[in-house]
Amino acid sequence: MMQESGTETKTNGSAIQNGSSSGNHLLECGALREGRSNGEAPAVDLGAADLAHAQQQQALQVARQLLLQQQQQQQQQQQQVSGLKSPKRNDKQPALQVPVSVAMMTPQVITPQQMQQILQQQVLSPQQLQVLLQQQQALMLQQQQLQEFYKKQQEQLQLQLLQQQHAGKQPKEQQQVATQQLAFQQQLLQMQQLQQQHLLSLQRQGLLTIQPGQPALPLQPLPQGMIPTELQQLWKEVTSAHTAEETTGNNHSSLDLTTTCVSSSAPSKTSLIMNPHASTNGQLSVHTPKRESMSHEEHPHSHPLYGHGVCKWPGCEAVCEDFPSFLKHLNSEHALDDRSTAQCRVQMQVVQQLELQLAKDKERLQAMMTHLHVKSTEPKAAPQPLNLVSSVTLSKSASEASPQSLPHTPTTPTAPLTPVTQGPSVITTTSMHTVGPIRRRYSDKYNVPISSDIAQNQEFYKNAEVRPPFTYASLIRQAILESPEKQLTLNEIYNWFTRMFAYFRRNAATWKNAVRHNLSLHKCFVRVENVKGAVWTVDEVEFQKRRPQKISGNPSLIKNMQSSHAYCTPLNAALQASMAENSIPLYTTASMGNPTLGNLASAIREELNGAMEHTNSNESDSSPGRSPMQAVHPVHVKEEPLDPEEAEGPLSLVTTANHSPDFDHDRDYEDEAVNEDIE
DNA sequence: CAAGTTGTAAACAAAA
DNA sequence: ATTTTGTTTACAACTT
Secondary structure (H helix, E strand, C coil): CCCCCHHHHHHHHHHHHHHHHCCCCCCCCHHHHHCCCCCCCCCCCCCCCCHHHHHHHHHHHHHHHHHHHHHHHHHHHHHHHCCCCCCCCCCCCCCCCCHHHHHHHCCCCCCHHHHHHHHHCCCCCHHHHHHHHHHHHHHHHHHHHHHHHHHHHHHHHHHHHHHHHHHCCCCHHHHHHHHHHHHHHHHHHHHHHHHHHHHHHHHHHHHCCCCCCCCCCCCCCCCCCCCHHHHHHHHHHHHHCCCCHHHHHHHHHHHHHHHHHHHCCHHHHHHHHHCHHHHHHHHHCCCHHHHHHHHHHCCCCCECCEECCEECCCCCCCECCCHHHHHHHHHHHCCCCHHHHHHHHHHHHHHHHHHHHHHHHHHHHHHHHHHHHHHHCCCCCCCCHHHHHHHHCCCCCCCCCCCCCCCCCCCCCCCCCCCCCCCCCCCCCCCHHHHCCCCCCCCCCCCCCHHHHHHHCHHHHHHCCCCCCCCHHHHHHHHHHHCCCCCECHHHHHHHHHHHCHHHHCCHHHHHHHHHHHHHHCCCEEEEEECCEEEEEECHHHHHHHCCCCCCCCHHHHHHHHHHCCCHHHHHHHHHHHHHHHCCCHHHHHHCCCHHHHHHHHHHHHHHHHHHHHHHCCCCCCCHHHHHHHHHCCHHHHHCCCCHHHHHHHHHHHHHCCCCCCHHHCCCCCCHHHHCCCC
8 A cells, every 4th residue: 555665755845845945047048138128120021922931920920919909908907097088198119110009009998887887896905906906017017028028029030030041941840930930939928927817816816015115026926936935935935025035935936937938049949839838937937028127116216106207106197306295295185095906907807808818818829839749749748628627616516536546647747727717715726746856834823723624626636736734733624524433543544634634645655654743743743552453543621832932923824814814815805895895796896897807706796605604604714815705704703702713813804904005914813723623 | 032833753662 | 583662862954
């Protein structure tokens, strides 16, 4: 049955150790960063009507289209926000003389009904407002990037074209592949941007509050994987709100990818395609141009809504001499009123749109990768993201089906998936174990109720080799408590681990040792002699005693919560918090004319139901992760302010959402230890 | 910085 | 004799 050997332990063990200092190769993405492109791409007219030219054009077209879509959306939002005001804006960048500029002019009219709807919707908390405002900023930046990128891409096309011409006639297929790869690059980059944008939005929506006087946060490089730990780390870094230095380790890979993708040609392309890890990284990678364009925020007196002496509130453009006057303007003109609120709401929809877009683009990318992969490399890596996605999604009904089945071969990490469209709170698979060993403490000591998390993401944990964000002790306890007799033999505990977590199907010697170690170490685990051997039980009192401290004002809370619920949850939390306040279900509006958002909505609902079940039954889940539901049902709030065990999570989320700038740090009191009562 | 937690490795012993 | 189970120590990484 179990065959762990000492050697296995050693090799694996050493591999596990080195996680914290990951990413040593710092590749500066020079090509993009410098933004050397000052010249406009010359018209593509040299190659006359030869085939290569046509194909290049084709690729260009793809890029153009992508860009166009993006901009149309943005444009639309702009229009909405500015309430049909003039579309003029102060882009720092001159419009390119490519169709892009045309796209930018295309106005998108908002229907009166929409506008009304927007206006009807009520108040957002100031924090939410601020957060949303930043999103606006981010969007504008994104647009700039796209333009820039487009420009560069054009240049590159030129270059390639020239090269090709120099090289003489090339086999047709080769050219085709090149074209495809080009398009693929575009797609990938596009997706990166979207992804990043998405995450940014989430960060801001959920977590960031920036004081007017305070310099805006530097852009956080996004980590490669989506595994809980990484996200935890990210969230923590983001929420801790200062110095981003220590994250340098994270962005290396992304820079790497960016470089590869944009500034070089054939070899890197293949490497990109062949190396799933790279693509995984890329999914979340930060764009160098972004950093560049954000850099202006770094100096003091910068504000997402202020730039070049102009208020950048959507549709405002009021000239403000200096920063103080801008602040004044901001407070007077964009105070918390219906209009601002409406604008923010629109912004929220922008974000949703982007998510939708991201999902689409990812799908496209997936198809492209599949296509190219099959074509260019070994056939073994048939991506199966769809399976994964579906299996990961909120199918809490499924479970015991095939405990030991191992859907993924570890050697074929799946291509990027589409987390956005998935149900909330479900961890998305991407990095899986490929992310490598990370030694981070994602203990359960915060308040992610293990039971609910596991239940929620059961399928995920079963299939993805992602380390569950709980300590061994908690897991062991969970295993024991899940058993009918509330007692398990060691071997049964082992089995539970392997059954529930794909992660624990590897390195058996290591984690088994850890399990034993924990059993022995913690007083909360009591060995009981039995007729046929011994079983382990949990001394709940001891277990609670183990971590008596409540964590207050602990940012790691949030990160933890985020981590275990991927980054869908914060969005939902924020959305629904506002929904709760307004008692207007946002998904009503969201799902209108937007199937994906509709799905999201239903997913949310489903999750809420699930959460309900949990709370109603036994599991004692008052996790902050569950916050969406609590936000939607503010009624819950009233239930038990006296009982810290259950009440505080929901309560604090809803209430704190509108009382202090650091509302995101407030869900502190309830501790998972507290939550995890036993019936 | 110290103390506490957690995870990993490993030595060792008793039981199966 | 080997494996499993359990205990203990040590240490690194991390948090408080």
